[in-house]
Amino acid sequence: MVVEDEPADRLFHALADATRRDILRRSVDGELSVSRLAELYPMSFAAVQKHVAVLERAGLVSKTRQGREQLVRTRPDAVRRARQALDHLESLWHGRVDRMADLLAEPEGPRTREAPERKGTDR
């Protein structure tokens, strides 16, 4: 990947795994520790730990120490952020997006070198 540190990349990547989405759902109440979560899936503790780490780097969950356990809690705002990225995409059809707001919304577009030498028949 060219850029890949973009927050949106991490966000959607974190969501692109069934186990991680399941962790998100189960951690809404913030009651479960990493070990408790790990008991729920057919993989090692370390694997689940990594999944939680991916979710954490994406800002989708936070961990809080509670004694020797680390409680995982899904962060509502992050999910909302992801949804808004999609909202923005969807809004393009409804045509209500002026180009200015569009550019401000997500300053992405990896080095979009704005259509160089179009020497050809131009359409």
Place this chain on the structure above:
Amino acid sequence: MVVEDEPADRLFHALADATRRDILRRSVDGELSVSRLAELYPMSFAAVQKHVAVLERAGLVSKTRQGREQLVRTRPDAVRRARQALDHLESLWHGRVDRMADLLAEPEGPRTREAPERKGTDR
């Protein structure tokens, strides 16, 4: 990954790349061919072709032949599907989800072996 053929996996994975999200935005009107898109990014035609293929397998775009060109068009419904997956997640905080509707919404949860021998001190 344990399962990975799940549509949601492909959906979010397809969205987890800045180039692909940009393609989605630019293809809302379905005017651009793969070659025209390829001119916009600092990578080979084949690379862009692969990105479009990923988007297509995720159901996010469709291609229609127009002469020798293949026009790419973003599919509104797919984006809406992704958004709804997030909506569902978000709704968990608002507490308005009974467990039944929850299970119907996404029959995922990869082999969730429902908390096996909890022999320990049980909290």
Place this chain on the structure above:
DNA sequence: CTAACATACAACCAAATGGTTGTAGAAGAT
């Protein structure tokens, strides 16, 4: 103190990803 539990993290591995180049086939333009 010692034992058991929860976490953190390194090292390793197979498979997937994102990129490349090269070859080949279809469709238009000349």
Place this chain on the structure above:
DNA sequence: ATCTTCTACAACCATTTGGTTGTATGTTAG
């Protein structure tokens, strides 16, 4: 017919990902 354009796809390569095991460290229970 020939040339050019657009697309499709295979082969290859470096890096990342998702999993493993092993080791170390901190925290609670006896």
